[in-house]
Amino acid sequence: MSVLTAAPGAAPTGEEPPDTGERHRLTAVTGLAALSLDAMASVAYGPEAIVLVLAAAGARGLGFTLPVTLAIAGLLAVLVASYRQVIAAFPDGGGSYAVAKRHLGARTSLVAAGSLVLDYVLNVAVAVTAGVAALTSAFPSLYADRLWLCLAVLVLITGVNLRGIVDSARAFIVPTVVFVGSILVLIGVGLFRSAPVSTEAAAGHASVLSDNATTVGALLLLKAFASGCSALTGVEAIANAVPSFKVPRAKRAQHAEIALGAVLGVMLIGLSVLISRFGLQPVEGVTVLAQLADASLGHNWAFYVVQFATMILLALSANTSFGGLPVLLKLLARDNYLPHVFALKADRQVHRHGVLALALVSACLLVFSGGDTNTLVPLFAIGVFVGFTIAQVGMVRHWRLERGPGRHGKALLNGFGGALTGLAAVVVTATKFDEGAWLVVIALPLLVLAFETVHRAYTRIGERLGLGRIPEAPHRDRSIVVVPVSTLSRLTCEALTAARSLGDEVRAVTVCYPDAEDRAQRYALERAWADWDPGVPLVRLSSERRALGRPIAGYVRELAASAPGTRVTVLIAETEPERLWQRLLQNQRGAVVAHAVRRDTDAVICRLRFRLT
Numbered sequence: 327m328s329v330l331t332a333a334p335g336a337a338p339t340g341e342e343p344p345d346t347g348e349r350h351r352l353t354a355v356t357g358l359a360a361l362s363l364d365a366m367a368s369v370a371y372g373p374e375a376i377v378l379v380l381a382a383a384g385a386r387g388l389g390f391t392l393p394v395t396l397a398i399a400g401l402l403a404v405l406v407a408s409y410r411q412v413i414a415a416f417p418d419g420g421g422s423y424a425v426a427k428r429h430l431g432a433r434t435s436l437v438a439a440g441s442l443v444l445d446y447v448l449n450v451a452v453a454v455t456a457g458v459a460a461l462t463s464a465f466p467s468l469y470a471d472r473l474w475l476c477l478a479v480l481v482l483i484t485g486v487n488l489r490g491i492v493d494s495a496r497a498f499i500v501p502t503v504v505f506v507g508s509i510l511v512l513i514g515v516g517l518f519r520s521a522p523v524s525t526e527a528a529a530g531h532a533s534v535l536s537d538n539a540t541t542v543g544a545l546l547l548l549k550a551f552a553s554g555c556s557a558l559t560g561v562e563a564i565a566n567a568v569p570s571f572k573v574p575r576a577k578r579a580q581h582a583e584i585a586l587g588a589v590l591g592v593m594l595i596g597l598s599v600l601i602s603r604f605g606l607q608p609v610e611g612v613t614v615l616a617q618l619a620d621a622s623l624g625h626n627w628a629f630y631v632v633q634f635a636t637m638i639l640l641a642l643s644a645n646t647s648f649g650g651l652p653v654l655l656k657l658l659a660r661d662n663y664l665p666h667v668f669a670l671k672a673d674r675q676v677h678r679h680g681v682l683a684l685a686l687v688s689a690c691l692l693v694f695s696g697g698d699t700n701t702l703v704p705l706f707a708i709g710v711f712v713g714f715t716i717a718q719v720g721m722v723r724h725w726r727l728e729r730g731p732g733r734h735g736k737a738l739l740n741g742f743g744g745a746l747t748g749l750a751a752v753v754v755t756a757t758k759f760d761e762g763a764w765l766v767v768i769a770l771p772l773l774v775l776a777f778e779t780v781h782r783a784y785t786r787i788g789e790r791l792g793l794g795r796i797p798e799a800p801h802r803d804r805s806i807v808v809v810p811v812s813t814l815s816r817l818t819c820e821a822l823t824a825a826r827s828l829g830d831e832v833r834a835v836t837v838c839y840p841d842a843e844d845r846a847q848r849y850a851l852e853r854a855w856a857d858w859d860p861g862v863p864l865v866r867l868s869s870e871r872r873a874l875g876r877p878i879a880g881y882v883r884e885l886a887a888s889a890p891g892t893r894v895t896v897l898i899a900e901t902e903p904e905r906l907w908q909r910l911l912q913n914q915r916g917a918v919v920a921h922a923v924r925r926d927t928d929a930v931i932c933r934l935r936f937r938l939t
Contacts, residue, residue: 351572354581359499361567362586364449364560364646366502367639369509369593371456372398372557374614377601379550381608387546388607394550395598399591401750402558404743405714406587408721409565410580411736415724417576420657421566422717427661429723430716433774438716439658440773442566444766445709446647446654449559450688452702454479455695457641473697477689479641484685487648488678498642505635506589512622512632513596522604522621524629552753557594559710560643561586562717563650570653644688652680662784663777708758708766711751718744803893805829806885808929810878810898810919811836811864813847814854817936821899822862824934829895833885835865837877874915875922882927895930896923902935 352360376394380387409421416424423442426435454476462469486497564583571578597618600606604621608614619632652668656677659668667679695702718740725737755763788794807829809821818834825832834855838848848866855864867877878896886894900916903909920931 351575352570352578352582353572354578354585356496356499357564357567357571357578357582358585359496359502360570361563361582361646361649362560362590363498363502363639363643364453364563365558365586365590366506366560366593367453367456367636367643368557368559369590369597370613370615370636370640372554372594373597373601374608375553375556376550376598377606377608377614379546379553383546385605385607388605389602390547390550392595392598392602394547394554395594397551398554398557399595401555401743401746402561402587402591402594404739404746405558405561406583408718408740408743409562410583411721411724411740412565412717413568413576413579413583415721416565417568418657419566419568419570419653421562421654422713422720423566423654423657425717425720425724429720429727434716434720436663436774436777437770438713439654439663439777440770441709441712441716442562442654443651443709443773444769445559445713446651447684447687447691448702448705448709450480450483450644450647450684451691451695453644453647454483454641454688454692455697455702457637457639457643458697461637461641473692476692476697480644480685480689480692483642483644483648484681487645487681498645501635501638501642504631505639506593508628508632508635509593509597511628512619513593513600516600516603516618516622517596519603519622523623524620524625525617526620526625548749548753549757552750552757555711555747555750555754557590558714560646561590562710562713563646566650567653570649647684648681651684652677655680655683658777662781664780705762705766708751708755708763709770711747711754712770714747715744715751718747803891804831804889805893805895806831806833806889807895807897807932808878808882808885809834809862810896810915811851812915813851814858817899817901819860820936821897821934822860824899824932825895825897826862828897828932832862833865834862835867835878835881837867837869837874839869839872875918875920876926878919879922879926882923882929886927886929893930894927895932896920897932897934899934899936902937904938 373391373395376391376398377388380390380394412421412425416428418424420427421442422438423435426438455472458472458475458479461475462472468475561583564579564586568575568579571582597615600618600622601614604618606614606617606621609617615636616629616633619629623629623632655664655668658664659666668677668683670679671677691702721740722737722744725733725740755767759767805828807825809825809832811818811821811834822832822834836848836851838844852864865881867881869877882894882896886892896919898916898919901912903911916933920933923929923931
């Protein structure tokens, strides 16, 4: 492992630029646009998920749409209140991971982190495929190319986020405003209508309403509640990304969280009221939101504005993950559960390695699913309920340890919310287990195991480095510098000059091969070396198999064995071309030698770059 790798318990090292200030951080409004697209877009499928479950009980079952939605809205209020407290108590971000780490132990915090990682990754894949599905529904000729369209959308979102979270918020604020505005107009107009103005969108489509209506039992209502809770995904993203906000960070994040809860709650309840008012029945091939737009606004340009805004926001709702997951990965890296490279920032407050890792894994999921939403949906929303439950339980513990007025009421609120989200997690997992949820049940413990494996590795490294202990006083060892050469040039002169500055003794080595052409080159090098007479001996190493790195590594081992206590350094001189593409012209001999010496010896490797300017 490179010496530059950050040690456990220490801040990650490297060429991390200084903080460029508040210019690249979020306000409450831009934070809402950057981190709430997932939750906002969920109104396109949350109410529909409720209706599809209740349709099994016929028209009577659909009559419970509003009560179920009100229960979900109540849970939303509990979650928003809870995460508002999480933001205040944990301003460094992390959400349920930070809460569990402080109050529930390391293992539970890793379960929370793993569940959030899975949910964030799945959210990207589901959001992109859902957005592309809306596009291919409008233009069926694009259906065969849906995978490439999904990958293109993913590349676009990744590129925007690599420029910084503020740039991504600015790019997505207009689609967010158009979508929210169109839904609120839809609701407002619909409330003044006593009957649908149009049913053209559903005409000719078969109803999915059950002919053999069943009784509306508790299990059916629980299943509808659990399915509708998919509308709550993304509520935790703001609490996870508090460090991305401008000062005062916690206050701005709290304002964004409250705004998200208010807007989302109004949209969910409003759409549910319209479903009951219009007596809407789910049909095959047409979304519930499309039917509501048709019934409220008519089958005209306004209808298509709603559909187009929904399509765009569904595709862009993946941005919630790009805003929240890199911050979570940074916290895990800081705690030595992930490679420290995930904690590094670029000059625009971007955790680029986290963004790229998320994009890569999401692309693999898209390829695996073939760009099909139905393949991914059964895996979705399970992880977020696990995270919700852990956060609520952790906050109950938090209030028990706190002192002050109102703590018992807050603990009761969090406990009630934890019971609801825990029940939802169990119901969702059980009902979707055969549809693919078993993959999440397996993936979550594997992810926790991976976190612990990385942590143990960093712990072993820290023990070997003696972190936290005062080391012995530094001393000077005798040193020998070995310089591989193949010909004479300015590069050779620079290498020997640097070597004589570094060590007490310098030895140049060249590898000799038995071919006639190679022998001629060796004799020419020896004559030129004698004429030059740099004061450094030239050691000849024979190789019958035309190997390069192995003979040099063998010589270094012999040198170290013959001179115990001597520090051996291998100085490899390489040219640094003016143009990036010119690196393809290099023979990579230095990389071959460095790999062999690193693998077979304990020698120090020094790479000398000679700039060709």
